Amino acid sequence: MLQHTTPTEAREALLRIYQKGLSRVEGRGAVADWLQQYPLTTPVRMVAIGKAAQSMAMGAREQLGDAIQQGLVVSKYGHIDHRYCRQQGWRTLESAHPVPDAASFEAGDALLELLNEPTSTPLLVLISGGASSLVEVPIEGVDLAFLVRTNEWLLGSGLDIVSMNWVRKGLSRIKGGGLLNWLHGRKTTLLAISDVPGDIPAAIGSGLLTPEPQLQQRLETLTLPHWLSEKLMAGAQQRVVRVPQDEVPPLQIVANLDAAKSAAAEEAEAMGFAVSLRAEFLDGEAEDTGRKLADQVIKGPPGITIWGGETRVNLPSQPGRGGRNQHLALAAAEVLAGVDGCLLLSAGTDGTDGPTDDAGALVDGATLKRVDGLGFNAGQSLTAADAGTLLEASGDLITTGPTGTNVMDLVVGLKYEL
Structure with a gap:
């Protein structure tokens, strides 16, 4: 496991691991x-x-x-x-x-x-x-x-x-x-x-x-x-x-997705992280999945955990901005709130998430703190399927542009020692 990881280095590492998964496919x-x-x-x-x-x-x-x-x-x-x-x-x-x-x-x-x-x-x-x-x-x-x-x-x-x-x-x-x-x-x-x-x-x-x-x-x-x-x-x-x-x-x-996950895992190992590559396919409700995965990151050992799949969102009649990855990430951010040293990235491999130009989001324990005083409520944003608006304000959206591939979604969690 890498020593002396900083919050900035942790975010950069997750983005690098995600990009390596994309390049393989x-x-x-x-x-x-x-x-x-x-x-x-x-x-x-x-x-x-x-x-x-x-x-x-x-x-x-x-x-x-x-x-x-x-x-x-x-x-x-x-x-x-x-x-x-x-x-x-x-x-x-x-x-x-x-x-x-x-x-x-x-x-x-x-x-x-x-x-x-x-x-x-x-x-x-x-x-x-x-x-x-x-x-x-x-x-x-x-x-x-x-x-x-x-x-x-x-x-x-x-x-x-x-x-x-x-x-x-x-x-x-x-x-x-x-x-x-x-x-x-x-x-x-x-x-x-x-x-x-x-x-x-x-x-x-x-x-x-x-x-x-x-x-x-x-x-x-x-x-x-x-x-x-x-x-x-x-x-x-x-x-x-x-x-x-x-x-x-x-x-x-x-x-396919397995190839992207394997490439992401190889990159994480090359960077010095302990890696858990999960075989399970994520196909449940995005909100429930986000909460579950964030809890696993918090309770698990230090290192990188990699999942893949395609979750679901039941949309209201007038949905806001976002997609399943942003929805999953915001739900995870609620669980991670106030927890240091834990992050979760959820993003589409095609560079788009729902009807948006964002691929997904990378959240951490300070995501909700960064929007304090701006009139946001995470629960209300999830109910309105408007996760993207909050995550834009928190600075957590991932934007890649067209990636030249599409093998569903990658989710990468990181827990590091402070």
């Missing part, structure tokens, strides 16, 4: 490493969709060069360097996340247009988190307003990401393996950065190229509002995948 390096190990020997047409789309495409370019004959890159607003992509001759489209917009429909049309072009050139498909909302071709009778209503309901429902993606698949002609109907027998290499528990292929990006034969039965296990369940039943026939199993491309995981 950054899309460019992950894709380049895979293609170096398993080189493609023919020209390809490339499709990259997700928050890490450009980063993954850059990794493909690094290894394949001009063998990429044509490219389509679809990502979240602000996550594409259009000048770079134009220099490669790639078409770029930006759309919305986590709720689709009209540009998501345009991206869906562009995707089908590329796949319908008469050519037998093999495909390289790169998928990362966010693909579910960034590109869409809905079933008949579903328009943008209905999709927005559905996604807004899902994001506040408390359902886990796998269940939410079942619903998204049910309203789509391309999710749940539906996009296979447009491959026309072409050889396809499918690489993904996993943003789902257990790296389940059918759940990553809502399984654009991974069929889910039991989808209807799974939808029937969910408690959904009538207006939504009725539409899902009506669209069952439009979701039929007409491709034999032997033509389904295997999905190759090039980066």
Whole structure:
């Protein structure tokens, strides 16, 4: 364990450990490493969709060069360097996340247009988190307003990401393996950065190229509002995948949460900390999880503790500023209040937390003290889902910008001897 750690050094250490986790799963390096190990020997047409789309495409370019004959890159607003992509001759489209917009429909049309072009050139498909909302071709009778209503309901429902993606698949002609109907027998290499528990292929990006034969039965296990369940039943026939199993491309995981956690642990050990790398997946309520983890840090031995996962927040009708990581961190700050030598970082690996430009927050025993006299109440901020406003005032928000990856969230605790 490092000796004579100061509060400033402790915060810097946690941020360094978090950044090391991100670098291990950054899309460019992950894709380049895979293609170096398993080189493609023919020209390809490339499709990259997700928050890490450009980063993954850059990794493909690094290894394949001009063998990429044509490219389509679809990502979240602000996550594409259009000048770079134009220099490669790639078409770029930006759309919305986590709720689709009209540009998501345009991206869906562009995707089908590329796949319908008469050519037998093999495909390289790169998928990362966010693909579910960034590109869409809905079933008949579903328009943008209905999709927005559905996604807004899902994001506040408390359902886990796998269940939410079942619903998204049910309203789509391309999710749940539906996009296979447009491959026309072409050889396809499918690489993904996993943003789902257990790296389940059918759940990553809502399984654009991974069929889910039991989808209807799974939808029937969910408690959904009538207006939504009725539409899902009506669209069952439009979701039929007409491709034999032997033509389904295997999905190759090039980066995931475990890799990020391991890299973070290696960095912490290299810095001289005792490290506890937790295998448990964090998927409960963000507020309860934040309190529990802060308590574990306080009661545990000195050193670094690393968790990963994706917690949930049940949103009020008019939520404030923040996301699940900021919510978790503020709840932890209440438990840590007045305790010296204990900190907790909770942040998304994609650089965004909920509908904000912040990745998360790093709190300590003085977080709430720093906002004394400013009119804040942590409990009220949590009830209003407005953790971000308080954490901005306390100076505890983490802002990274787009990271080129998305493997859910990292949570890192530190207890040090004073």
